[in-house]
Amino acid sequence: MKILFCTAPGYGLTLPLIPLVWAARAGGHEVLLATTSEMTDVCARAGLPVVDVFPRRDVWGDLMSVVRGETDPETELPEEYRLASKSGNPFGMFTATMTEGTIEAGRAFGADFVVYTSDHSAGMLAASALGVPSLEVGNRVSWSARDAEWLAEHNVFGEDELDDLMRAKLGIGDTRPAVVARIDPRAPSMGGLTADEPDARDGVPWWPMRFVPFNGGTAVPDWALRRGDRPRVAVTLGTVVPALSGTTNLTVVVEALGGMDVDVVLAAGTADLTTLGTLPANVRSVGFLPLSAFLPTCDAIVHHGGSGTTAAPLFYGVPQLVLPAFADNPMSAQRVADRGVGLSQDPATAEVDGVRAMVRRLLDEDSFRAAAAEVAAEMATQPSPSSVLERALKSASRTP
Known part of the structure; x- marks a missing residue:
């Protein structure tokens, strides 16, 4: 099976997904990781095939410059960034710049399955556009998309006006991704799951998964x-x-x-x-x-x-x-x-x-x-990334 993995271009946003990508490769599947900026090189050095979905600029560097107040996105950055200003989500910059390239990469790759992180709307929109089964993976131990009250209070993620703009711009329409499951990687006593539970929003099951740290390879002193x-x-x-x-x-x-x-x-x-x-x-x-x-x-x-x-x-x-x-x-x-x-x-x-x-x-x-x-x-007792992935792919094979 060909699996497209989609992540935003930050260390803390991408690296938690790497063990799951490795699990896919070890299971004999073809993989492609869609990201941009510095993560393109970081993930390549992790031994993975990577595609830069927005090679024209350093999106992560641009975001840091905007957050530091050094750059005005309305006057000093291209159109894609001005679209992002319509969203209250700081990660809207990734949605505006990375979505089209992620969809194109998935089509060229011939993806049969999409894995994206909960904080990456470009991955969710790509899964919608490609029309293949998908897996949504939490990449935080601080919060999960299960924490509906906290997410609403802090206006974190969930579809917004920018997502709607991208759907219209790219012809995705109202199609939603066929999500087989959502993953919460937290230990039970840290807010995670002891067993599967349905999502109150749409009934998609939440599954637990062991968090396996990956911080990069090195020669260990x-x-x-x-x-x-x-x-x-x-x-x-x-x-x-x-x-x-x-x-x-x-x-x-x-x-x-x-x-x-x-x-x-x-x-x-x-x-x-x-x-x-x-x-x-x-x-x-x-x-x-x-x-x-x-x-x-x-x-x-x-x-x-x-x-x-x-x-x-x-x-x-x-x-x-x-x-x-x-x-x-x-x-x-x-x-x-x-x-x-x-x-x-x-x-x-x-x-x-x-x-x-x-x-x-x-x-x-x-x-x-x-x-x-x-x-x-x-x-240590939570399901491993490899077991979770294979379970997801079996569920996908039963998806109409």
């Missing part, structure tokens, strides 16, 4: 394979926070951890760290090193609350301190605190002594490690 003599604490702000807000939030964290008897792994990607000055002797700056390469030997992690960054320590049973930035980061932080797998602190009010005390609690109090281990055990 020797030190990352072994625990050291002191507790090891990971620190990261992901990819979006440094691009929008810089590394200001790291100043307090680095000073706090620099005064503790711990080893710190600072994974800040390509962010400019000059504002931090000379790093403490116990801080190892590793640039972009995938979390899965060193998190298994960490005792705690301090991060911004990105969904993928929150999910990885859950998978490995590592307690976490979340300093939520924006978007759904506060929701991730709240889920972490409510489940007892970590602590949360508003970065605007974070102080050195407070951060140090919270990290000390994560390292010294057994309750956090126990709760994190419980969630990791829950995740």
Whole structure:
């Protein structure tokens, strides 16, 4: 079977889907991943066939520029971006630029089945236009499209005026995708499913699926394979926070951890760290090193609350301190605190002594490690991506 996977062009939006794409390839299916911008190269390096559905511009870079207030989409960007301004959804830029190319790629590929993420309307519209069965996959542990009340309150996703415009522009009409199931990848005690449940909106079944972290491939350094003599604490702000807000939030964290008897792994990607000055002797700056390469030997992690960054320590049973930035980061932080797998602190009010005390609690109090281990055990019993995919394809074969 030929399966088209559709994702928006951000690390946290695309990487959670990669294990499912691998499962399809391992099952003997032909796959094609439709995305754009930096994710085209990132996914190619993950060993996947990828098509850039909007090669004319760097859509992700344009979005960051608009969010930072550096670019006015109404006057400085092409028509596709002006269409996006009609939507209150910041991801409308992806819908406006990527939908047509995704449909064209699916037709050229001869897709028999479409897999798209819940936050990617271009994938949903492509599935509608192609008229083949589809699978909608949640790519967050912070929220799911099952959280109807929260989604409505925050005006997150769901079809809007822009989707209607794209349907009219591309001749899709009112056709809706033939969705065989929707996937919630969260552990049950973190808001996920214990068993199948019907969607109250349309009766499409929701299925649980194990979240398998993928943060990129790398040559794993020797030190990352072994625990050291002191507790090891990971620190990261992901990819979006440094691009929008810089590394200001790291100043307090680095000073706090620099005064503790711990080893710190600072994974800040390509962010400019000059504002931090000379790093403490116990801080190892590793640039972009995938979390899965060193998190298994960490005792705690301090991060911004990105969904993928929150999910990885859950998978490995590592307690976490979340300093939520924006978007759904506060929701991730709240889920972490409510489940007892970590602590949360508003970065605007974070102080050195407070951060140090919270990290000390994560390292010294057994309750956090126990709760994190419980969630990791829950995740391990959920259906694997490969079993979920094969189940979806069997359901698709029965779809009229």
